[in-house]
Amino acid sequence: MKRRTFIKNSVIVSGGVLITPNVFAAESNVSSRKRVTILHTNDTHSNIDPFPESHSKYPGKGGVARRFELIQKVRAEEENVILLDAGDIFQGTPYFNKFGGVLEMKLMSHLGYDAATMGNHDFDGGMKGFVDAKKHADFPFVCSNYGFENTPIDGHTKGYTIIKRGKIKVGVFGIGVEMKGLVPDLKFGETKYFDPISVANDKANLLKKKGCDLVICLSHLGYSYESDKVSDLVLARKTKNIHLIIGGHTHTFLDKPTEEKNLNGETVLVNQVGWAGINLGRIDFEIDSKVFAKKDIIKVG
């Protein structure tokens, strides 16, 4: 994809001289359209090396060094790139069993990840195991609906993060799956679980108030369920102020992001790229910057 150049439209509105320049700019089409490229993975599950050519399902697919090459290519073409992961970084190959997640963290830092959230398997080495591995990470973990007070993870995650790229502010928060039944009790200990929908609404509202142009939820809830269990699609419908949900957990390969309507009837994108680093998700946003705009309208090209 080629980098696009944006031409500032100059529109003359009569009487405009009487109005403060900011308001004028916001109202007219004199918009500086801003562009940001979101790259994302989920459920990479310690798949450091590509699947072997003899693999029965994904021969020759994936591989962290190849992902790095691909990301570098995008970074060379695009000014504003943000790299995110929706959890389950650990568990799936002997690399995790032998090295406890250290290599995964070193590589994600090298690839330039900006933020990740924790999946249920990121507790597999125990909470202390996670903290030990995380020492090798130079990016934050955003976990908004786990309460880690009185656990070894306390202080090692953030409720949200704001990533600035050029003139763009992107707010990112993380929603985890309920661990009871998924993770042995001992591994998550006294971790408290808070309702995904109300936490997501609070964080998204906060990030909007802080002036974020885009609000992204990293979710490890899972794409969709037949039961009424909360999923990414449910989260999209029952919240507002979220533009994009990057999901995981269900290892869902989507051809393109799903468009859902939120509580305000606005479009929310839900994306997920399977697992094992077989695909890298790429979503390019071009954003208007109207200061007094009431509503965001997402148009998928």
Next chain:
Amino acid sequence: MILKIIIFLLLGAGLLACSSVNTILVNNEQVSVTSEYEKVNSADSIILPYRNDLNKEMLEVIGFAPQSFERGRPDGSLNNWSTDVILNSQLEKIDKTKPIFCILNFGGLRNPISKGDVTLADVFKLMPFDNEIVIAELPISSIAKIEAYQKIRGGEPIAGAKIQNGNFVFNNPIPGAKTMLIVTSDYLFNGGDHMDFFQDNIDVQYAGELMRDVMIEAVKKQETLIWSDEKRIDLGE
């Protein structure tokens, strides 16, 4: 008068601004990570010492797969192999007066075993978790819950029993038995994947063996892995 015009213009502009929208244009691509991006790079250099360390251990060939073993719902060759191996590993130790079967979870069989040489790494990928084998004793009456669970889940791997038209049938029933033994993992026994019927247990023995270690031993012992696509689960209507 001029002031009024200014106020009017400001108000008008404000109202217009409030009703305006931001348009966000979106383009997407799910980019496939393939050999197209193969190049020796700095990420490789980070991986290399770790890979060498692991390979020494993991690339040892320990057996041969005559066909690919795939997990499936309700049935799959990997479901059959895994449950058979775990069940068989415990048969010698148990009380023979009670019927016995094994249940594992489809979700826990993390990777297929591809046709060809089987390495230690393949078994680690199939069973990365350090899960221990347990033998739980439950009343026979809990079978109804297991049937219901199988139905909801669309089939979870079993050995030593079948589901016929939704009904649970032991391969070796023992008439008059009031309890049964279930071989499974500590993860499932403790409520993993919502196998809540294990809460009915009246006794449990921890085998002291990891599922993965038992599987590794089975590959070594079988040499050519025993492949079966036997249909064990028919959930009926």
